[in-house]
Amino acid sequence: MCGRYYIDEETAREIRNTVRELDERLWRDKLGYDVYPAKQAPVLLKKGNRLTAAWQRWGYPGFSGNKVIFNARSESVLEKRMFYEGIRCRRVIVPAAWFYEWNRSKEKITFQRMDLQVMFMAGFYSSFEDGDRFVILTTRANASVRGVHDRMPLILERDQLEEWVLNDRAVMRILEQRPVLLKKLAEYEQQTLF
Template sequence: MCGRYYVDDETAREIEKIVRQLDRKLLIKGEIYPGQKASVIARKKGEAVLRQMEWGYPAPQNKGLVINARSESALQKRMFSESVMNRRCLIPAGWFYEWDRDKNKITFKPEGRQGMFLAGFWKYFSEGNRFIILTTNANASVRSVHDRMPLILDEERSRAWLEDEKMYGQLLGLKPDIRLEKEGFMQESLPL
């Protein structure tokens, strides 16, 4: 699962590898939470552009937000399939967080890189565009903390995710081979 991530100044440099003309006014920096507006890369008239969207689809029966979708089953889910096929996006992030069993906040950063692209998709709702982050089985870097992680794409695969109408199905089955550094923790709750 991915329930929070961070965008910093270095993330803008990564975005410029995909988006030719970056409008920095659209870049939302800081810690990004579900329900918050965030910067995503989507296609518009054949070009990759930075847009602002809200994180999470409204859940059925108004029970909160759906913020993640399993990459291995997203195409089979009625709620997601049309968006995955037609409205894929990239979520730029400097790092993401997971919480361990003791509710410690663990930071995961790409080793030797300034940022990363998380695979996602979006949909238009009456109140605006909203996106979801795809998750996959955790790799060795994350597995000791959580069994799921975001579907992370390198620059080449990121372009294919946005542009290639045939390749996206293969990318959904990708097991991220990126090495992630696990950094310290911040206790979010006090022991009882």
């Protein structure tokens, strides 16, 4: 090959279009499924001074066997040695359409935002031998989730996304916030009569 080549505006436009098309095909092939611990999922993270998307595995390796640690409590995350570097330096946003919880009767309940089609959950990641892995932060359940479970994801508002990932000074305030109320959906839920 020669020792020099040239890229003009049209070449740059074609590169962007080609990358966008390949990226959309990759996302289309991977999406449309339930994400469970140890599975790959998209996250938004810091690259330079901006947000970018990446695929990471959900859950840190557990202490025994093939178990994973996939949640961290927002109230104590800064005290946990295992999570300290991740929460301080490698925060992520975990986008989702909804999340599930199971009630005491083992019925699956779906929770989603009332005002947006996408929910953004706060998380962080660390690097391991098999790649980067993320954990989702949880907080005390608000009134919309409390009847099903005592914990729920720490949900970010759209205007907090860059702040969560890029602004170290905002972390404590966001860790202490109460998430927005959610819509509760159930295919079937046992009703108790008194």
